[in-house]
Amino acid sequence: MSDERHRDIDADDLATVRAVLAGDTNAFATIDRKYRRRLYVLIRHIIRNDRDAEDLVQDTLLKAFRALESFKPEYSFEKWLFKIASNTCIDYLRRARFAPEPLRLDDSDDDAPPRQYADPNSPWPDEVLEHAERQEILRAAIASLPEKYRIVIHLRHELELDYNDIAARLGVPLGTVKAHLFRARQLLLKKLEPHRHLFQP
Structure with missing residues (x-):
């Protein structure tokens, strides 16, 4: 294992993952608290939609929980989690449609000139x-x-x-x-x- 990979590994993350895999599903709340805000910033930056970003954060955490057994402890958990988030965003963008913004010549509903x-x-x-x-x-x-x-x-x-x-x-x-x-x-x-x-x- 390279020194760089060693530096990427967070011992606390690894301990939490092991606890979840050992049956303590409540331990995943530690991951949620630590990464929810970071995931939101990342996802919001990619999709530029506040409401949907919240939903995609939840989707990402759920996918991570379900796929936790596939996580390899010699790698960074953060990078693994953010890769799931990126893939979730890609799926979102695949479903997205480029809807044109409505054209408005007037900013008000009164009789003022446009x-x-x-x-x-x-x-x-x-x-x-x-x-x-x-x-x-x-x-x-x-x-x-x-x-x-x-x-x-x-x-x-x-x-x-x-x-x-x-x-x-x-x-x-x-x-x-x-x-x-x-x-x-x-x-x-x-x-x-x-x-x-x-x-x-």
């Missing part, structure tokens, strides 16, 4: 509509990508994670992340080609 008309520096309505059209086309193009490409596009361009963070989140080599992003961008360019006039500066 903000776009009141402010001379704001875009004209046709510019707003064109922007909405571009966004919808882009969302549809991304949604049509194969799953492994859609996920890396989401993590890179929406969450703005760097390559190393993406690799860590997904548990794949750095080269795989770069290859998937390159291929995803190629596919997006091809899908957006019929709408090129909308994306030219």
Whole structure:
């Protein structure tokens, strides 16, 4: 076992895992207290949805409890748990749909003129509509990508994670992340080609 792996192992985590496996299921509450907040921060950062993040934290902990026998004590429990969380997020993103945001030209329900008309520096309505059209086309193009490409596009361009963070989140080599992003961008360019006039500066 490498020194680095030794440093990753938390003796308290290992003792708690052994207690649970020995039949003390209440000991899992220690893991819950220690990691629930960290899991929430991680999951919320990936999916950007407060309500669903809470549910995914619970799902992650439940999956970890059920899979505890598969945990190898020579590895970091934290990394093992966070890998389960990342996979849970991936499953969530697979089910997610890119729903367009509703277009509103007016911020109120009264008879005041729409903000776009009141402010001379704001875009004209046709510019707003064109922007909405571009966004919808882009969302549809991304949604049509194969799953492994859609996920890396989401993590890179929406969450703005760097390559190393993406690799860590997904548990794949750095080269795989770069290859998937390159291929995803190629596919997006091809899908957006019929709408090129909308994306030219």
